[in-house]
Amino acid sequence: MRFSLALMLYGTIQASVPLHAAFAQQPPSNCTAPQNVSANFRLDRNCRYTGPILIDSSNVTLDCDGATIDATRSRNGITIEGRGIRNATVKSCKVDGAKSEGIFIKPPLTAPEMAALPKAKRYDIAPQNVSIIDSTVTNSGNVGIYVGNYAQSTLIRNTLVTNSGSTAIYLDASSVRAIVENSTFKGNGFGDPLGRSKGKLNREAIAIDSSAYNTILNNNFSGNSAGGVFLYKNCWERHNSPKQAQRWQHSSFNTINGNRFTEKVGVWIASRQAKNLTNWNCGDPPLAPGYFRDYADHNTIVSNVFTGGNIGVIIQDDFTTLKENRFFNQTESCVVLGSELRDSLLGAPIEGTTMAKNSCVGLNGDNGFRPEGESVFEACSENFLDNRPFNCGGIR
Template identity: 50%
Template sequence: MFIAASDTLASTRDCKSPRELTRSLRLDPTCVYKGSILIAASDVVLDCAGASIDASTSRVGITVRGENIENVTITDCSIFNARNEGIRIRPPISATQMALLPLHERYLRAPKNISINNVKVKGAGNVGIYVGNYAQNTAIRNAYVTATGGVGVYLDASSVRTVLLDSRLEKNGYGTSKEPRRNREAVAIDSSSQNEVRNNIFINNSAGGVFLYKNCWEHYKDPNQAPRWMFPVLNIITENHFSEKVGVWIASRQLKNQTSMNCGDTAIAPGYYRDYAEYNTVAANNFLGGITGVVIQDSFASILHNSFERQEGACVLLGSPLRDRLLPGGISGTTLRGNACASTRGFVAQGESEFAECELNTLKKQEFECSKQDSNGRAPQP
């Protein structure tokens, strides 16, 4: 059934969700709709008007999928208990089929200019909001994502220019009754570039806040998996508040033994694979509590004008002895400028890694010099 944008879907009976939309629709705000909704055409606005979608019997609450689909808006929706994803943006064909196309055609066929505004996603089994491979110019604003079994917001391989703005991600990644030990982060930037994460609140997500990494082509024998060719580069994480174990982790898979992932990439040591996450910027954020504010395991990161308080470990941790064994030579090109750390351990460079630029940083309100660290990477007490 298709209803014009000026119409309202009646809620006098069973409140069953419209199965497929090819034109704009406003839902009845007093209704709880059962099932999933597929948006299958461009230039569609789904205005839930505050209505709820009970997706407990569906894999996905709202899906955006269509050939060359663009200019879709999802607004003012509450989506509960989807078995897999609350909202999913996906290309018209599988990842392996996309990988067979010329690169320009992949981006031509993928979703573009999808806006998700003022939504609540709660209790999704796998991912709260999933931005699929090759999606471009996705905007997520004023979202509240909570109690997702896995990642709150997932940016999949080769997607570009997603903006996550003015949102709150809380208590995601703790698994479900079927998979109780997921331990995932609020936002995963997996082989995706040129994204912006701005002015969001991250609180008590299982593994941490924003993790950037290149998937090792895990489960490569699965016909739905394709190799990752893009690195998570040129991402900006700014003006956010983090109350997490780890706020931001750059190259978060570098120190992880991924034997169980059945990876298709070439190993650099048994169970370990090269992770890539260069040229990313973490600026003007507030990190409160947790273990470490920012962990850096790849080169050319810029850490600028952040504030750190009450971390148990370092405010910023660069490199590790394990990484030196896996990839000799240390991490290069890291800029540390204008940061304020109120925790004990300060800004730590381990092993062969060192800060390439270090200026105007403070540790407990006193000037911090990166060169003054002992052989274990510990900063002296001010």
């Protein structure tokens, strides 16, 4: 609704003001990018600009009109930052080669400074209603699009993110209500593609880290290093660093709807639940040496298509709804629920998993929908394994 209102206002500006007045524009012969964008600004599509560009004001559109921002000499290509910034739009931009983040929606304070404020104040001063539309982000050394902590109502639409060293999109702690739709993510998570950092990574396309009420809708995921969409609560890693603050938000109430996955793992709920984090310097209380409680409950995975991966969906926390998904030619399992390690660490199985109207084709044997340890599919109906009705209680 807020985005629709922003579009209405934008249309009013265009109708009431001549185009050259609504958007300042660089002369075609001058391919120098503005350092700060504080009013509507359109770039020359024939130029290749040198980043970075900072959007530091509300109610501003940066329309690149297809121009490229060369960020190989800068940490970020485009940064949106300002205390209480609202309604900033990045449109039709090609951001290439940032040393760290291609596009960074940045909170106005460090994570510890934000954590020291009352919770309502944190959200009040963080960016809201930032939109990234019809854009391309390539060859970022770290994250393609970084949505900083406490950001609200971010929209990423019709955007391609490829060859990011780490994740294509990172939804940071306590951010809420992002919508990522009609976009493509491929070839991310293998480490800096330009070789500026020698470390090898193994990351997913979208990381939902202590972030809630997000919608991942009608996107294409293929060939990312670790997988598609992973949800987890950071264990307060590197907690001794002055840049870190403890995560309090669970990765909960997210919806993953209508996407297409060709990945090793399509979706992983609580992806760090059974991961040994001994070397991560975590600040949360451990369940056992190196193991920490992961929180990613009350999430919905609906109407997605998973093709040709190892495992379509892994569920390792409570109250997941899995319905109307189609799985084709997974090599290990279509769905894996729970783990024996989690059972032993927590002393309880996963609760409240609902599985309805899913189909798994091309996987021989009974591993299509596979519970592990003590976990069970608590509500189960109208699922099919190789075109035969599947009884969730039948493979215990």
